[in-house]
Amino acid sequence: MITLTHFLLVSACIFCIGMYAVLAKRNAIMILVGIELMINAAILNFVAFSKYDKTNYGGQIFALFAIVLAAAAVAVGLAIILNVYRHFNTINPKNMHELKD
Amino acid sequence: MNTALTNILDQIINSVPLFKPELALITGFVISIFSSLFLTKIYKHSTYITTLLSLIAVGYLLFDQIGQTATGFSESWIVDPLSSYARIIIVLSAFVITIFIKHRHSCNNGDVYSVLLAAVLGTHVLSSTSNWLLAFIGIEMVSIASYILVGYFSKNKIQAEAAMKYALFGSVCAAVMLYGLSLVYGLTGDLNFEATAHLQGLMDAPELIVSLALLFVFVGIGFKLGFVPFHVWTPDVYQGAPTSITAFLSTIPKVGALILFARLYRSWSSTDFYFSELLEWYMVVVAIATMLIGNLAALRQQDAKRMMAYSSIGHTGFLLMAIYAYQDSAAFLFFYISAYVLMNLAAFLFIDQLEQRTGSTAINSYAGLGKKMPILFTAFSLVCISLVGLPPTIGFMGKLMVFSALFDFTGAYDNTAVILLLAVGALTSVISLFFYFRIPLYAFLRKSEDHAKQRIAPNTLLYVSYAFTILLIFFGLFPSFLIDLFN
Numbered sequence: 043m044i045t046l047t048h049f050l051l052v053s054a055c056i057f058c059i060g061m062y063a064v065l066a067k068r069n070a071i072m073i074l075v076g077i078e079l080m081i082n083a084a085i086l087n088f089v090a091f092s093k094y095d096k097t098n099y100g101g102q103i104f105a106l107f108a109i110v111l112a113a114a115a116v117a118v119g120l121a122i123i124l125n126v127y128r129h130f131n132t133i134n135p136k137n138m139h140e141l142k143d
Numbered sequence: 144m145n146t147a148l149t150n151i152l153d154q155i156i157n158s159v160p161l162f163k164p165e166l167a168l169i170t171g172f173v174i175s176i177f178s179s180l181f182l183t184k185i186y187k188h189s190t191y192i193t194t195l196l197s198l199i200a201v202g203y204l205l206f207d208q209i210g211q212t213a214t215g216f217s218e219s220w221i222v223d224p225l226s227s228y229a230r231i232i233i234v235l236s237a238f239v240i241t242i243f244i245k246h247r248h249s250c251n252n253g254d255v256y257s258v259l260l261a262a263v264l265g266t267h268v269l270s271s272t273s274n275w276l277l278a279f280i281g282i283e284m285v286s287i288a289s290y291i292l293v294g295y296f297s298k299n300k301i302q303a304e305a306a307m308k309y310a311l312f313g314s315v316c317a318a319v320m321l322y323g324l325s326l327v328y329g330l331t332g333d334l335n336f337e338a339t340a341h342l343q344g345l346m347d348a349p350e351l352i353v354s355l356a357l358l359f360v361f362v363g364i365g366f367k368l369g370f371v372p373f374h375v376w377t378p379d380v381y382q383g384a385p386t387s388i389t390a391f392l393s394t395i396p397k398v399g400a401l402i403l404f405a406r407l408y409r410s411w412s413s414t415d416f417y418f419s420e421l422l423e424w425y426m427v428v429v430a431i432a433t434m435l436i437g438n439l440a441a442l443r444q445q446d447a448k449r450m451m452a453y454s455s456i457g458h459t460g461f462l463l464m465a466i467y468a469y470q471d472s473a474a475f476l477f478f479y480i481s482a483y484v485l486m487n488l489a490a491f492l493f494i495d496q497l498e499q500r501t502g503s504t505a506i507n508s509y510a511g512l513g514k515k516m517p518i519l520f521t522a523f524s525l526v527c528i529s530l531v532g533l534p535p536t537i538g539f540m541g542k543l544m545v546f547s548a549l550f551d552f553t554g555a556y557d558n559t560a561v562i563l564l565l566a567v568g569a570l571t572s573v574i575s576l577f578f579y580f581r582i583p584l585y586a587f588l589r590k591s592e593d594h595a596k597q598r599i600a601p602n603t604l605l606y607v608s609y610a611f612t613i614l615l616i617f618f619g620l621f622p623s624f625l626i627d628l629f630n
Contacts (some may be wrong), residue, residue, distance in 0.1 A: 050329075050431070053325075055330050057322055065316050070307065070311065073311055073315075074311075074314070076316055077311075077314045077318050079317070080318035080319065080321075080322060081317075081318045081321055082324040083322060084321040084322040084323075084324070085321075085611075087322070087325035087326065087328075087329060088325045088328060088506070089167075089330055090326065090329075091329035092274075092328075092496045095328075095332050098217075098259075100276065100328065100333070100334045101325075101328055103276065103280075104276050104324075104325075104328070104334070104585045106278070107276060107280055108279070108321055111279075111280065111283040111287075111317075114263070114283075114287055115283065115286070115287055115290075115310075115317065116314075118287050118290050118291055118310060119290070119310045119311070119314060121294070122222060122290060122294045122303075122307050122310045123307060125294060125297055125303050125306070126303045126304065126306075126307045128303075129297075129299070129303045129304075130300065130303070130304075135307065135311065138304045138307075138308075140300050140301045140304050140383075141301060141304055141305060141308070141378075141379040141382055141383050143378070143440075143441075143444075
């Protein structure tokens with residue numbers, strides 16, 4: 043029997059993997075992948091919780107909108123990373139030091 | 144089932160009039176996309192004209208909504224004085240920023256206007272909702288539009304790097320906020336943060352999980368507002384973005400996020416569950432840390448735009464203090480917001496003028512220019528005086544009103560927090576004197592190396608910035624004109 047707890051555990055694990063990718067990876071595209079994992083963990087949570095929200099399915103609708111917004115954010119992020127590659131010839135955020143205190 | 148459906152449809156149709164200004168924005172957005180595709184070949188400035196016209200239409204529809212209080216779309220869309228005035232301020236500053244962009248980036252810029260309209264739509268959503276779904280959509284709309292605006296003109300390494308840092312940091316913050324929202328939704332089963340079911344759900348939930356979920360949610364709001372510790376992107380992005388876009392970033396998204404945060408704080412801090420108390424202390428600590436870090440870090444900046452970034456962090460701390468004191472009358476909040484918007488737009492307009500003249504935004508490049516451009520630097524110094532908060536300017540009146548609102552608020556609550564806030568607010572105003580006054584110091588008292596005689600030709604933007612300076616003084620001397628508007 044798969045209960046709500048299982049869904050929450052899986053989503054917490056996905057969130058942590060995504061967070062790890064964001065903090066540890068040295069490639070902007072891998073960071074975007076990590077962000078995508080974090081967003082999908084939240085979406086899984088929303089869908090799992092909306093089973094208990096019988097009246098207006100707020101969670102399902104939220105999940106749909108979150109998917110669309112995540113896609114838009116990733117599209118913009120990839121365009122910006124492409125532009126960065128043209129200027130720096132690298133997409134490792136740690137190699138960029140034009141702006142600092 | 145059928146009657147329920149017709150009821151829902153009726154309700155949606157009845158709520159459409161509340162959504163008129165946003166419908167006008169959406170129409171303007173679509174038309175400006177098409178005009179940048181097809182009409183630009185016929186008339187170069189067609190997109191610019193379309194954008195200005197649609198902003199004027201939105202402003203006209205907004206003036207109809209003043210004084211109205213209503214909710215629509217099953218209570219997720221709120222029209223009240225708080226949202227109406229915020230949206231008017233947003234549309235007015237968007238108008239100025241559109242002109243700013245047109246004069247600085249006159250070629251190949253059609254899409255910028257439509258993205259700007261999308262960002263304005265996002266802030267409209269932020270400032271008139273109490274529903275987490277709409278709030279998240281609003282935050283994402285503003286964020287995505289801002290990433291594009293920062294990266295759009297990128298001609299050099301600095302701008303590309305700023306855009307990437309902004310996009311990555313912003314997306315991580317949005318993802319963390321989304322996860323927090325999913326936990327909040329799970330705990331309450333309701334997405335409206337002003338509803339009793341929502342508050343009851345938060346009160347009944349285990350304290351640890353509520354704290355964690357709300358901390359996650361504040362990451363997203365903190366990113367948009369730029370308060371400590373989510374301010375780290377601000378200086379890099381403000382310095383890297385083109386000056387017209389920096390003027391946009393420091394005003395429009397902040398107003399929207401601020402109104403959302405004010406609504407949230409007011410509905411959550413007035414309950415008697417344990418988190419209200421924690422929230423109040425969180426607010427006090429964040430406001431103090433934001434004011435201190437913003438103003439102290441600004442002291443050692445050499446770049447005018449970077450200094451303005453830290454100064455806007457400092458002002459965010461002040462605005463958090465205003466939200467802390469916000470009870471029923473929002474007049475002082477709006478006065479400070481409009482003062483902040485006016486001062487920032489004027490400051491960035493002057494920085495841009497000087498950037499055109501010297502090709503640099505470093506403060507020491509202003510050395511000796513005060514004698515060559517006396518009017519410009521006198522006006523710029525007045526803006527600096529207003530940013531510090533000295534009389535007779537609007538900045539002084541804004542700070543005075545926030546302080547007095549905080550004093551009125553003291554009556555009912557424990558005093559330690561308020562006294563701390565007041566002390567830090569006064570102290571940081573003194574600190575800010577030192578870095579703002581470096582601009583007139585360099586301009587008037589230092590000798591310059593270059594002896595170029597070239598002057599800034601009079602242009603529209605220069606007149607706009609002079610007009611803003613006059614407004615700063617005017618509203619500082621006669622604040623009642625502005626306060627009466629908001630009451």
